[in-house]
Amino acid sequence: NQKTDMSVFENLESEVRSYSRSFPTTFEKAKGYHMWDGNGNSYIDFFAGAGALNYGHNDDAMQQKLIEYIQSDGLLHSLDMATNARAEFLKKFNEVILEPRNMSYKIMFPGPTGTNTVESALKIARKVTGREKVVTFTNAFHGMTIGALSVTGNAFKRHGAGIPLTYSMAMPYDDYMDGYDSLDYLERMIQDGGSGIDLPAAIILETVQGEGGINAASFEWLKKVEELCRRLDIMLIVDDVQAGCGRTGTFFSFEKAGISPDVVCLSKSISGSGLPMAITLIKPEYDQWGPGEHNGTFRGNNLAFVTATEALDYWKTNEFSESIEEKSGLFQKRLYQFVKDYPELEGEVRGRGLMLGIASKKEGLAGQIAAESFKKGLIIETSGPDDEVLKMLPPLIIDEEGISKGLDIIEESIKAVLG
Ligand code: PMP
Secondary structure, three states: OOOOHHHHHHHHHOOOOOOOHHOOOOOEEEOEEEEOOOOOEEEOOOOHHOOOOOEOOOOHHHHHHHHHHHHHOOOOOOOOOOEEEEEEEEHHHHHHHHHHOOOEEEEEEEOOHHHHHHHHHHHHHHHHOOOOOEHHHHHHHHOOOOHHHHHOHHHHHOOOOOOOOOOOOOOOOHHHOOOOOOHHHHHHHHHOOOOOOOOOOOOEEEOEOOOOOEOOOOOHHHHHHHHHHHHHHOOEEEEEEOOOOOOOOOOOOOOOEEEEEEEEEEEEHHHHHOOOOOOEEOOOOHHOOOOOOOOOOOOOOHHHHHHHHHHHHHHHOOOHEEEEEEEHHHHHHHHHHHHHHHHHHHHHEEOOOOOOEEEEOOHHHHHHHHHHHOOOOOOOEEOOOOOOOEOOOOOOOOOHHHHHHHHHHHHHHHHHHHO
8 A cells, every 4th residue: 555644743743642653644534344545545444443433434324414413503512501412312322222221320421532431430439439449450441531540450551640550459350360269359358457458439340351452251250240349339330431332242241241330431432423422321329419510511512412312223123233243253253263274373362242352472463463454454453461462343334345354454464474
């Protein structure tokens, strides 16, 4: 593919920029699971805005609704005033998502992004319990603001800002350490008055850790976490910012585990279109905020409400869910084959639904494969504490052709990198 002049970014933008380094071109447009740059090069998207584009780029129906809304002089900004767009989202979310699952939550708009919903979850847990600490897990990622960072198990992201974990340790995530029952350990520490570990307000977790390396917790372990929370009267917060909105095959990532979190954080794909939006679901008995106690200017993005309402149509029947499982099967078949056919990868397949990855024990290999894939027309990222996981988050609407073309590029890139 042709090269683009990236000097404007290098000269004018902060060194903190990241994805423009991984994908050094200037993108111009996108549709479905395709993106195009200014040189007319096309790319298959296995990144989907880090999970913000589960329904693909520029979905026809959402685009049409946006055009109609703007042309009718619909409100763009309205703080958190009551608008029709907001009402329609609330009603439909309840009808299509909560009621059929027998779930009862109050819906709160915490601010525009994922880190905002996490902040609101931490605050409500502290307010409800009157306790301070929140337990988190190794390799957890919850966002970049100070509260969310304080429960993020990634030293690189925290250290520059000098932010400690809320506890001085994060508990090992699931069966991370063989034969080590971290929940039993946590319970003993809490109950031993001399351990220095106070009864926490909440436990926060991702059911599949995205940034932490596509680590999927077993349903059994998730149930054990819930049991511990109920036994000790600790609130359970599930951060479904990346794993939610269908990413793992069901609307909420915890549905098949059969757990019932007290607070659920959603963002990324909740608007359906990639417009910024976040919601926090709070069990009604814990919705103890007074009016104005948590507010902000951009908690009512009506354009996001319009597309979020439209996106819920995907969930009116089971068809979409089933299609995600089928596509996951197609992906996994090839990924297991890669690991078998290319033993030099020292690879391991990870994940659930369309949140998948190949972890490689070879330092730097996942990053080299991602860089090679970009040259061949595939947008794909890495994750994990050492960027050791080639991470696949295709739009959930991808078809068989897109899956096989994208996976062909990965296979060609594996061959090229292994030489
Ligand atoms: N929680 C999880 C699980 C995430 O993956 C992310 C973003 N990668 C966040 C929170 C933070 O979301 P945002 O970047 O929108 O603030």
